[in-house]
Amino acid sequence: MKLELARVVRGTGRLGVLRGLGRTAQHSLEVPGCLLYTHLGAVPHLTQDTLHTLSSLPSVTQVTLSNIAEHQEVLEEFKDGFRKFAGLHDTLLYCSLHDSAAPCPTGYTTNKTVSVWGSGGRIELTVAKFMALQKAVQPDWYQSMADGETWQNNTSRKRVRKSVDRTLAHLDECLLAHQNSQELEGVEVFGVVEGGDIPEERVRSARETAKRPVAGFCLDGLQTGSMDQALRTQLIAAVTKELPEEKPRLLQGVGRPDEVLACVEVGVDLFESFFPFQVTERGCALCFSFNISLDPERAGRALPAVLELNEDERDTAGETQHNGDVSLDDQTRMTSFEMNLKDKRYHDDFRPLVEGCGCYCCKNHQRAYLHHLLVTNELLAGVLLTIHNTAHYQGFFSALREAVAGDKLDILRRRVLRERKE
Amino acid sequence: MAAAVVACGAGTHHTSESQMPLKKALSAASPLTLRIVAECSVTKARACDLILPHSAVSTPVFMPVGTQGTLKGITVDQLEGLGCQICLGNTYHLGMRPGPDLITKANGLHGFMNWGRNLLTDSGGFQMVSLVELSEVTEEGVKFKSPYDDKEILLSPEKSISIQNSLGSDIMMQLDDVVSSTVTGPRVEEAMHRSIRWLDRCIAANKNPNKQNLFAIIQGGLNADLRKACLDEMTRRDVPGFAIGGLSGGEEKDDFWRMVTLSTDHLPREKPRYLMGVGYAVDLVVCVALGCDMFDCVFPTRTARFGSALVPWGSLQVKHKQYAKDFQPIDPDCQCPTCKRHTRAYLHALFKSDTAAMHHITIHNIAYQLTLMRSVRQSIVEDRLPEFIRTFMKRMFPSRDQYPGWAVDALASVNVTVE
Ligand SMILES: [Zn+2]
Ligand SMILES: [Zn+2]
Numbered sequence: 001m002k003l004e005l006a007r008v009v010r011g012t013g014r015l016g017v018l019r020g021l022g023r024t025a026q027h028s029l030e031v032p033g034c035l036l037y038t039h040l041g042a043v044p045h046l047t048q049d050t051l052h053t054l055s056s057l058p059s060v061t062q063v064t065l066s067n068i069a070e071h072q073e074v075l076e077e078f079k080d081g082f083r084k085f086a087g088l089h090d091t092l093l094y095c096s097l098h099d100s101a102a103p104c105p106t107g108y109t110t111n112k113t114v115s116v117w118g119s120g121g122r123i124e125l126t127v128a129k130f131m132a133l134q135k136a137v138q139p140d141w142y143q144s145m146a147d148g149e150t151w152q153n154n155t156s157r158k159r160v161r162k163s164v165d166r167t168l169a170h171l172d173e174c175l176l177a178h179q180n181s182q183e184l185e186g187v188e189v190f191g192v193v194e195g196g197d198i199p200e201e202r203v204r205s206a207r208e209t210a211k212r213p214v215a216g217f218c219l220d221g222l223q224t225g226s227m228d229q230a231l232r233t234q235l236i237a238a239v240t241k242e243l244p245e246e247k248p249r250l251l252q253g254v255g256r257p258d259e260v261l262a263c264v265e266v267g268v269d270l271f272e273s274f275f276p277f278q279v280t281e282r283g284c285a286l287c288f289s290f291n292i293s294l295d296p297e298r299a300g301r302a303l304p305a306v307l308e309l310n311e312d313e314r315d316t317a318g319e320t321q322h323n324g325d326v327s328l329d330d331q332t333r334m335t336s337f338e339m340n341l342k343d344k345r346y347h348d349d350f351r352p353l354v355e356g357c358g359c360y361c362c363k364n365h366q367r368a369y370l371h372h373l374l375v376t377n378e379l380l381a382g383v384l385l386t387i388h389n390t391a392h393y394q395g396f397f398s399a400l401r402e403a404v405a406g407d408k409l410d411i412l413r414r415r416v417l418r419e420r421k422e
Numbered sequence: 423m424a425a426a427v428v429a430c431g432a433g434t435h436h437t438s439e440s441q442m443p444l445k446k447a448l449s450a451a452s453p454l455t456l457r458i459v460a461e462c463s464v465t466k467a468r469a470c471d472l473i474l475p476h477s478a479v480s481t482p483v484f485m486p487v488g489t490q491g492t493l494k495g496i497t498v499d500q501l502e503g504l505g506c507q508i509c510l511g512n513t514y515h516l517g518m519r520p521g522p523d524l525i526t527k528a529n530g531l532h533g534f535m536n537w538g539r540n541l542l543t544d545s546g547g548f549q550m551v552s553l554v555e556l557s558e559v560t561e562e563g564v565k566f567k568s569p570y571d572d573k574e575i576l577l578s579p580e581k582s583i584s585i586q587n588s589l590g591s592d593i594m595m596q597l598d599d600v601v602s603s604t605v606t607g608p609r610v611e612e613a614m615h616r617s618i619r620w621l622d623r624c625i626a627a628n629k630n631p632n633k634q635n636l637f638a639i640i641q642g643g644l645n646a647d648l649r650k651a652c653l654d655e656m657t658r659r660d661v662p663g664f665a666i667g668g669l670s671g672g673e674e675k676d677d678f679w680r681m682v683t684l685s686t687d688h689l690p691r692e693k694p695r696y697l698m699g700v701g702y703a704v705d706l707v708v709c710v711a712l713g714c715d716m717f718d719c720v721f722p723t724r725t726a727r728f729g730s731a732l733v734p735w736g737s738l739q740v741k742h743k744q745y746a747k748d749f750q751p752i753d754p755d756c757q758c759p760t761c762k763r764h765t766r767a768y769l770h771a772l773f774k775s776d777t778a779a780m781h782h783i784t785i786h787n788i789a790y791q792l793t794l795m796r797s798v799r800q801s802i803v804e805d806r807l808p809e810f811i812r813t814f815m816k817r818m819f820p821s822r823d824q825y826p827g828w829a830v831d832a833l834a835s836v837n838v839t840v841e
Contacts (some may be wrong), residue, residue, distance in 0.1 A: 042775070050497060379492075
């Protein structure tokens with residue numbers, strides 16, 4: 001795996017292509033970019049047919065041990081790895097520890113173990129079990145085992161230090177097992193940078209992790225709800241300074257467009273895409289604007305990719321507070337980037353979710369129909385919203401890359417934040 | 423299809439395309455054409471092309487049920503991809519939410535759900551009686567309290583047709599006076615006579631007779647005389663098709679099939695026959711042999727959501743532990759998107775993580791029903807239905823003594839013996 005950076009400007013993000021991905025080294029992934037979020041290899045609500053109505057999907061699919069761990073025995077008997085088990089063909093597999101959209105209770109981490117929570121409850125992982133799972137999953141990349149329990153308020157400095165130490169110890173143990181395993185030949189390991197909200201610990205974690213033979217870095221413990229964006233930006237800036245330029249940085253637990261923008265500016269390359277899933281689960285559709293090619297000359301001719309919300313629509317969007325007072329609950333609350341289709345006003349609205357959106361949902365269905373599906377609790381609502389929200393989020397990332405390339409990150413930020421209530 | 427012309431069995435006639443060019447079913451205004459492609463030389467089965475306003479339907483046909491203007495997590499493109507030519511919407515549900523006015527604005531149910539093929543809507547009466555407590559039937563109609571706002575609502579024949587006219591379905595059903603098939607006595611007779619009177623009111627109320635087909639529903643409970651009387655009366659009306667109603671509600675299967683075969687004996691050959699609420703594979707195959715053309719049932723899609731996959735040997739409970747390490751597809755012979763890609767083991771695991779698992783089984787089950795009916799049709803066209811039935815039964819049941827007695831009797835009544 002090799003990250004070819006086309007453009008790196010401090011404070012405006014990194015643009016590039018990850019090449020030579022996967023065991024056959026045939027895939028590539030543009031950065032800044034995101035992974036494909038799944039539940040056990042399935043994009044929530046979607047079958048492969050509905051998924052592939054989407055034209056540009058990320059080449060890397062994310063699966064989590066929290067979903068997979070309970071199926072270890074099955075995968076070991078299957079032998080051919082998770083990708084084949086899940087009927088996925090042309091995709092790379094990235095295996096992470098936790099699902100950023102699922103609750104992960106704290107208090108179950110020890111010096112030697114971490115716990116994941118699946119459908120059958122808690123499963124405790126030692127490094128040995130963790131590595132046995134990786135051998136059964138046979139991903140292309142995986143996140144090294146990590147103790148990331150530092151996101152709660154008032155985590156002590158001592159606990160943060162312990163988390164950094166443990167995570168480094170886990171990494172060394174994982175790497176040792178990895179190097180001795182034939183099954184994992186050609187598989188890449190992502191080291192995990194911890195350090196809570198303490199800059200010195202963040203820097204120490206980054207420096208130490210960077211010394212190890214890892215292919216990339218996961219930035220953990222910075223998720224939405226754990227701290228405000230100013231602190232997050234500051235910590236990430238301190239961390240990325242310590243990391244080698246040529247290796248990708250994946251930020252876990254952050255997906256809101258405004259936060260993504262801020263994190264890209266301080267050097268993050270990759271994100272998970274659980275955010276559109278959360279939007280779908282609350283019956284909402286992403287509708288924020290990200291069109292940056294609206295220069296006066298073109299504006300007259302080309303339709304904007306995204307419809308401007310009119311004044312009354314703006315009101316339902318953005319009930320969320322955007323001050324420093326954040327908590328985990330915020331993750332399930334509506335943000336200003338989406339519209340609530342359960343709202344009565346959409347009862348007789350025969351427009352597509354987003355005018356000009358090319359997704360299957362917008363090309364075939366209207367807001368009134370989605371409203372109906374939501375109020376009658378029909379399963380198709382989740383299917384159609386996932387399609388649209390995934391398409392919209394991918395569109396945002398594409399605009400993001402265009403913005404980094406053309407030095408237009410400021411324009412994009414203004415565009416994305418424009419509909420927000422101040 | 424030429425092969426179908428050859429044999430002419432006892433008491434039944436055999437027709438091919440060439441002998442029966444485009445037979446218009448009814449009065450010139452009816453937007454329905456039934457072309458009989460083949461008739462079985464042994465049983466009462468027939469294969470037809472039913473030409474409806476939105477597209478042609480090959481019968482015998484199973485019609486999946488999309489109660490609220492959607493088929494349980496399946497997109498209209500997926501449904502089309504499975505070869506579905508007609509599906510159902512429920513008037514009661516759609517009349518409540520989103521309501522006829524909105525659907526009119528959306529260019530009918532076709533426009534609202536963006537379905538380009540045919541739709542059949544029920545009258546709403548059945549749901550009312552079965553779902554809403556305290557509904558009251560009078561000559562006027564069915565009175566009930568809306569479960570959404572507690573308002574008292576009257577579903578009259580006129581109202582039912584008016585809603586169905588708004589929905590714009592290709593086939594509408596008359597409002598009938600539904601009594602449980604296990605009820606006996608004067609109430610059954612009253613319901614039968616009232617259903618005839620309501621049929622006349624429905625015919626008079628239909629604002630789109632040149633765009634929407636109104637089907638009559640034969641009632642009469644399990645009483646052969648009442649059924650016969652109902653058949654006599656209703657077949658005198660100028661309707662484009664008939665449904666056999668009031669069955670499939672928990673009655674003895676022995677009574678069930680006798681009422682079905684009595685009905686098909688007296689229904690006009692040139693009009694489609696729709697057996698309501700029937701969808702188990704064995705019932706479908708037997709009732710095709712008894713002469714029915716159209717079927718609907720929520721069972722295949724409902725059972726899918728509980729992880730029950732329909733297979734030629736019955737059903738397979740994907741959530742059961744025994745499939746956790748079973749790396750075969752649900753049915754190795756099935757050509758559906760689910761079976762072509764996924765194993766029982768993966769679907770078993772996915773049921774614990776995401777609703778997509780249900781969609782996979784729903785797709786498979788619809789594919790199973792539609793494929794079964796296509797195979798039945800093919801066997802009729804090639805005049806080998808009896809052989810098809812014998813193979814089907816052998817596959818479905820582990821041994822001869824497990825064949826349901828009613829099915830054996832029903833098949834014997836149309837000259838098919840199953841070993
Ligand atoms: Zn869209
Ligand atoms: Zn199948």
